[in-house]
Amino acid sequence: MTGEATSEPGRGGRREVIALPPVAPGTRRELTVLRFGTPGARPKAYLQAGLHADELPGMLILSILADLLAGAEARGEIRGEIVLVPVANPIGLAQHRAGFLLGRYDNSSTGNYNRDYLDLARMIEPRLAGRLGADAAANVAIIRAAMAEALAGEEPLTEVAALRHALLTLSHDADFMLDLHADNAAEVHLYTGTPLWPDAADLAAGIGARAVLLAELSGGNPFDEAVGGPWWSLARAYPDAAIPPACLSATLEMRSNDAVDGDLAQGDALALLDFLRRRGLVSGAAAELPRSLCDATPLEAMQQVTATAAGIVVYKAALGAMVADGDLIAEIVDPLGLTPPAEIRARTAGVLFARHSQPYAWSGKIIAKIAGAEPLPERTGKLLPG
Structure with missing residues (x-):
């Protein structure tokens, strides 16, 4: 993994700290990871917030979810592996000017923090020739191992590249990846890959999404497509092999900064916990699924x-x-x-x-x-x- 990683007991399970490369002598930023359950257990869920560091609701939601998962872990309810990164962009979180946080674009390059992730499908496609067959589970294992190998071979040079690399390394092998964002003034809405619908319908209903936007390729390689998209890209490249969409990845737009509210965030965290229960990561009965508020478009x-x-x-x-x-x-x-x-x-x-x-x-x-x-x-x- 990018940078030096340390692990220690912390808020529910283990707290891992990944050091990002310093941009100048005497400076240091780090990525904090919260881990629940058994490393390597299946299914695996990865949730992050604050990739656009000036979008705040998701960070509060995952902070509450971490407490809920800590309680579940204490009761022995975690069945898979759950990885939370409540602050996915400590670089952007330090960008403020004249009293305002400006965390959507990197100050040094002006690039969007949620664009230009590595194209894992392109990186590993040549390594898979002759190795894939009719066994979907075996193919998933081979592809995930190839992704891990490709990421391990990368040597990012900048702090932002190291952050992107660390986030992909943490999430590339997840069965479920949820990236929490926020819009301006907005209703809850969700972006996901066309091949993942209607499998993601329970997620959309559970969080009360008013819009679900579907695309295979939206352009710019945002994080959710960098994690989920390689599966359908590789399925096209190897049409004779059984390659399922093995990661349900989605961007969740959790209203706006004008709607940061403790009660709303508590309800959102409970909805995400119910999603994890329905998908077998946490034992216990989930709440009854609400009626869907929209069709996918x-x-x-x-x-x-x-x-x-x-x-x-x-x-x-x-x-x-x-x-x-x-x-x-x-x-x-x-x-x-x-x-x-x-x-x-x-x-x-x-x-x-x-x-x-x-x-x-x-x-x-x-x-x-x-x-x-x-x-x-x-x-x-x-x-x-x-």
Whole structure:
């Protein structure tokens, strides 16, 4: 694993600290990992939060979940291996300016912390030639071993590269990988791979997702696709071999920083614990699964509602509203009164699941998102904002 790792008893099970390479003499940052259950046991779940370090709800949720898992472990209820990284980006968490935390982009490279992960499928595909067959379980073991070998051979040079490498090393062999994020002003929503639906339907229902966005390749190789995507990529490369989608990976957008609330976070942590119970990682009965609040839709069908002028955004559609094609979403008001308000309308029908929390726009700024059902002609190439 990247850097020096130390392990010690801590908050429920073992606390592991992975040192990141210093960027200057006298400096040091580290990644803290919380481990529950038996190392190497199956199934394995990996959950992280704060990869975008200025998105805070997930960090609180995993802090509460860690306490719940500590209690479960004390009662002998952990059946698999569970790895939590409540603060997945200590680099970004140190980036603040003028009283605001700015943890989405790396200050040194301006790169998005949730993009540009290693393409494990490309790295290991040549090593698998002639080794895969009709036994799916055997193939999964071979592929996971090849991933581990490839990661062990990497020597990241920068602090950010070392962080990405450490997170992939911790998660590449997971059966379940959940990456907790937050949007601006938003309802709970979820991104996952098309091959993982409807297997992930219980997760979406359990967390109360108002939108589920599906894609095999969203562009930019974000973390969830770096962990889950190699399985369907390798299945295409070796069509005669039995290669299942062996990791259910998803990005969970847990509302917004404006909705950081202890009661909400407690409910979210309990929902994640129930997911782990349903999937055999923790014994005991899960709560009854809530009714699903949405259908899954293609990421290509999500309208990124874009401003056409600069000014003050006055929203005309409520967060969580069902809108029709042509509905008025917002007006952009010129505070000098030199131009009439610009009307911004929906170009699809669906749920308005996210709005921008800063009601000021410039031409081209994304001010809202609508989960539609029909792919939009402009939604090609990179499907996620930078």
